Amino acid sequence: MVYGYPSDSGSARFASPLGLRPPARAIWAIAIAAWMSAVLGGFFWLSSYKATVGARLAAPVGWPASTTVGREPGRPTLVMFAHPHCPCTRASVSELARLAAGHPELSTRVLFLKPEDVPDGWERTGLWRTVAGIPGAVPLRDDRGREAARFGAVTSGFTILYDADGKLLFSGGITASRGHEGDSFGRRRIASLLRTGSADRRDAPVFGCALPAPATPDRQGGRHDGL
Amino acid sequence: MTASDLDAAANAIVQRATQRFRAHRDQILSSTDRLFMWLMLGQWVFAILIALVYSPYAWEGKVKTVHAHVYTAVFLGAALSSLPIALALLRPGWVVTRHVIAAAQMLWSAMLIHLTGGRIETHFHVFGSLGFLVAYRDWPVLITATLVVAIDHLIRGWIWPESVYGITNPEWWRFLEHAFWVAFAIQFLIIVCIRSVKDMRMLAEKGAELEALSEGEWRRSSVLERVDPAPARPAAV
Amino acid sequence: MTRSSTPGSPAGYDRIGIADADGAIRYLSKSEFENLPVAERVRLLMGGKLQFFQGDRQLTAREALKGA
Numbered sequence: 001m002v003y004g005y006p007s008d009s010g011s012a013r014f015a016s017p018l019g020l021r022p023p024a025r026a027i028w029a030i031a032i033a034a035w036m037s038a039v040l041g042g043f044f045w046l047s048s049y050k051a052t053v054g055a056r057l058a059a060p061v062g063w064p065a066s067t068t069v070g071r072e073p074g075r076p077t078l079v080m081f082a083h084p085h086c087p088c089t090r091a092s093v094s095e096l097a098r099l100a101a102g103h104p105e106l107s108t109r110v111l112f113l114k115p116e117d118v119p120d121g122w123e124r125t126g127l128w129r130t131v132a133g134i135p136g137a138v139p140l141r142d143d144r145g146r147e148a149a150r151f152g153a154v155t156s157g158f159t160i161l162y163d164a165d166g167k168l169l170f171s172g173g174i175t176a177s178r179g180h181e182g183d184s185f186g187r188r189r190i191a192s193l194l195r196t197g198s199a200d201r202r203d204a205p206v207f208g209c210a211l212p213a214p215a216t217p218d219r220q221g222g223r224h225d226g227l
Numbered sequence: 228m229t230a231s232d233l234d235a236a237a238n239a240i241v242q243r244a245t246q247r248f249r250a251h252r253d254q255i256l257s258s259t260d261r262l263f264m265w266l267m268l269g270q271w272v273f274a275i276l277i278a279l280v281y282s283p284y285a286w287e288g289k290v291k292t293v294h295a296h297v298y299t300a301v302f303l304g305a306a307l308s309s310l311p312i313a314l315a316l317l318r319p320g321w322v323v324t325r326h327v328i329a330a331a332q333m334l335w336s337a338m339l340i341h342l343t344g345g346r347i348e349t350h351f352h353v354f355g356s357l358g359f360l361v362a363y364r365d366w367p368v369l370i371t372a373t374l375v376v377a378i379d380h381l382i383r384g385w386i387w388p389e390s391v392y393g394i395t396n397p398e399w400w401r402f403l404e405h406a407f408w409v410a411f412a413i414q415f416l417i418i419v420c421i422r423s424v425k426d427m428r429m430l431a432e433k434g435a436e437l438e439a440l441s442e443g444e445w446r447r448s449s450v451l452e453r454v455d456p457a458p459a460r461p462a463a464v
Numbered sequence: 465m466t467r468s469s470t471p472g473s474p475a476g477y478d479r480i481g482i483a484d485a486d487g488a489i490r491y492l493s494k495s496e497f498e499n500l501p502v503a504e505r506v507r508l509l510m511g512g513k514l515q516f517f518q519g520d521r522q523l524t525a526r527e528a529l530k531g532a
Contacts, residue, residue, distance in 0.1 A: 087282030
């Protein structure tokens with residue numbers, strides 16, 4: 001005796017709860033093909049959206065003298081630029097927390113954009129509070145995106161690492177795709193630079209909401225759209 | 228009672244047992260399809276809520292637009308649930324219905340993982356879904372679900388490895404490690420399915436045994452009455 | 465062995481004796497009997513020539529099957 005279901009016994013005795021006559025099998029075959037196309041197309045679109053790289057400018061090779069962001073001499077400094085309402089940046093902040101936990105020598109600053117003409121406290125979102133809870137990390141307000149302009153940040157999640165002497169080591173993103181937690185080239189490269197002083201590359205794609213483009217950048221550098 | 232009478236009676240009893248088994252099986256399949264129909268609806272609503280709470284807007288400076296996740300949850304979620312719901316309503320118990328549901332359920336895992344930004348906790352949905360599918364007691368459904376996960380891993384592992392394996396330079400054999408854990412999960416579930424169907428069949432056969440016993444007793448008592456009929460009643464006074 | 469009229473044990477029968485045409489009895493375990501095709505089991509039960517045992521105690525067919 002084979003203890004499995006016999007081959008399909010046909011649909012005749014399965015009464016539809018709606019009392020409707022079911023369409024013929026050919027129509028179901030077409031419906032299934034259309035369904036698969038729609039679903040696969042939707043997932044492809046979603047994956048493409050998540051893999052769309054944000055714009056990136058070159059960060060200053062040395063700590064900008066004109067910045068108001070404090071740096072602790074003798075400690076490497078990591079600076080992240082964040083849009084306070086960008087949901088994708090939640091993943092970047094999670095990765096930042098992992099980096100900070102593994103590297104207590106890091107001094108971390110997260111600058112939250114506060115555009116003109118927005119209410120007070122607009123930038124103090126859940127992301128701000130999350131950053132405040134990361135050991136060694138300080139959330140700061142970036143009025144009108146001035147600091148973002150100085151450091152060449154045009155996409156939320158853009159992260160820059162400077163060594164203890166204020167020399168640029170890395171600039172880019174620390175997530176593998178938009179709004180997606182997990183390991184990434186960026187996080188691995190930062191960890192390698194902090195541990196050994198070297199990495200295969202010193203940049204990585206950045207994914208996130210757009211920050212306002214700088215009007216008059218007061219630093220050198222060109223534009224990198226994508227990788 | 229001739230041999231052919233005996234055979235005919237036995238065949239009828241066996242046939243009734245088979246019908247009981249099939250009716251039981253059909254009831255389980257149809258009711259499980261209906262359960263999944265409600266689950267598909269619930270997952271769609273849940274996905275929309277997650278998108279609205281977790282990622283409602285995308286921003287450019289102080290300008291906000293509806294986030295792609297909201298469109299994904301509403302439209303892709305509707306598309307994903309539509310066919311399973313239609314099949315459960317119009318063709319409950321059909322073999323195609325449960326395989327489409329199995330595929331859709333695993334794709335819902337992928338969708339929810341995307342919508343929650345790849346949270347590890349959301350991956351529990353995959354293994355929970357495999358457990359739900361055991362309700363069909365039809366082990367090929369688990370194979371369909373596993374194939375959907377495997378194909379998803381293969382395609383995304385080729386195009387976008389970090390999203391699948393959580394690391395950026397997976398070894399070529401990494402997909403085998405994932406496949407091993409899924410195989411580990413479903414091999415026990417397959418055994419459970421096979422044993423459940425066996426139990427259902429044995430239940431139907433137990434009914435056949437009791438029916439055969441009654442049939443045999445009745446036939447023998449009928450024969451005895453013909454051989455030794457009850458004494459005639461005394462005439463009324 | 466005595467024929468018992470008391471209700472079968474909760475476990476039903478554990479052994480079954482099948483009488484051949486020449487009167488010889490062959491014994492099968494419960495699992496051996498249950499592994500026979502259902503059609504064959506039905507014919508044997510209809511034939512009424514089965515003996516059911518729980519240990520040394522013989523049961524009626526009804527006691528045995530209802531307790532199994």
